[in-house]
Amino acid sequence: MTSPLLKTPVPGTTATVRVPGTSANLGPGFDSLGLAVSLYDTLSVTVLDGPGLEFDLSGEGVEELPRDASHLVVKTLDTAWARLGYSRAGLRITASNVLPHGRGLGSSASAIVAAIMAANALVEETDRQDRAWVLQLASELEGHPDNVAPAIYGAVAVSWQEGAGYASAKVTPSDRVVPVVAIPNVELKTERARGMLPATVPHADAAANSGRAALLMHALASEPALLLAGTRDYLHQDYRAEAMPGSAALVAQLRAEGHAAFISGAGPTVMVLANGGTEADAVVQRITDLGAAAQNAVNGGVSWRVLRLQVDLDGAKVEVHP
Template sequence: MPIDLQVGLKASVTVPGSSANLGPGFDTLGLALGIYDTVEVEVTESGLEVVIFGEGADELPRDSSHLVVKAIREGLRAANAHAPGLKVTCTNAIPQSRGLGSSAAAAVAGVVAANTLAGQPLDTEAVVQLSSAFEGHPDNAAASVLGGAVVSWTDVPVDGVTQPAYRAVGVDVHPSIRATALVPDFHASTHAVRQVLPSHVTHTDARFNVSRTAVMTVAIQHHPELLWEGTRDRLHQPYRADVLPVTAEWVNHMRNRGYAAYLSGAGPTVMVLSTEPVPDKILSSAREAELRVLDLDIAGAVTATLSRA
């Protein structure tokens, strides 16, 4: 029998943004960032009300097509719980469609809110699975669920029927590492940016990325002096440069000055990992180029609380 949630029950979720790929780890490496969306979900007598503040407030839907609402309902289904109605309040700080994990954060927030309302019958592995399924890869969602850095992978079934299994393990981040995001004032469609990627790559390029992904997992944990080498990539960033010229220019600009810069997710954000603050002179130049500068800590895991309205 389904669990009938009581009217007035409220879950409040705080979920971090994230950066995916970290250069060479395409659809594999992720990093939780200290920029947060908050979602409050209240069980009501009937209907659906969606309220949005902050980033995306003028663009996001306020009906059942909203990603947070979809994730809540998927989470409730998995938890075998039923809500007669919902009021969903989203307060967004993560820039939308900029490569900072806004959609993954929405999916995680919805699943975690549902799980919290239902008494947390879903374990962490299930939360990663459900939230990752919305994007088809687990790097961003797993980072927002687990915090810190993650190594993630997808087990693709051979029967063509069973759903893929999305998995991840957490990786400790060296305490000296900080992130600086340079955020252009335009959106990037993950689907569109993926279309420019080739269907085949050379063995040389594949070997290059395997080695740099291995370097990156060591760099982020124990050897931050290797971050520049660990963020080198040949599988996706060179192909995306033509459709994201501003991003490519600034990635090269920063890397030529010795900074471990890379395309964050599908972009257009440029992410810089460093152990010292990026000099004000460089950041001023970025602002003059109409890039938003975000100085970010490495975030912990998603958090949630349960209360009554």
């Protein structure tokens, strides 16, 4: 029920938000680095002249996701509007999902960012907040900023927590950096992947990881030839390998062949940061060949959807129209 103390968005207005998929960690950048890629979810929210909730969902998750107030988008809209001094009226929501769920490509971050930006765009102009506010709320709801920051700003995001708040710096990578993803036909819940991590790690591993993360930023920005060394991780991938043996084996195989492969986010998608189009094409062909070999240990019964992508440089885009 609408509270008389809160405003409601203007009926008849629509906000459409397009949000890129993201890959978090990028190897050694655990919970701090993220990359926006050219796969996009689109969310449209229309304020109705009257009560009710209409939900049109297409694409990924169409058979599993709810179409009521329990959906992540609706819950996030409610939270964002409450922070802005508004409450939900009648809504028509149209969601077109391209990002696969439970694969490590930021599907939940995309939904959260899209909903917050739509909510922000549908309030009165004097009440609208900037993207720094979106980052704070999205990071709070997601639990950390590594996926939401590149979804908001695009390119590579270096994010950190500052007291009770979050901050992020945008880094534009070299135009030679080409992401390639191998998306498996199996899911892995982030909660399970996080549950496999130890409470502490050896000091030597932490020190080594720090050096590789610093090297990775240099490689991304100006020397992609160092991407293989820069994506070496010591903090999380080995601990999670048991939950995604096919992905772990593919990463090991590709790295042994000289490609900068790592687990995307919590997995099980594998990403390669190729140094130029020639390497990207070779990686696509190599993963395709490995996936076609039914008895190959790298395949392990997993089939792969292989995509050559681009780095998204702009982040989420929103349009408001009557």
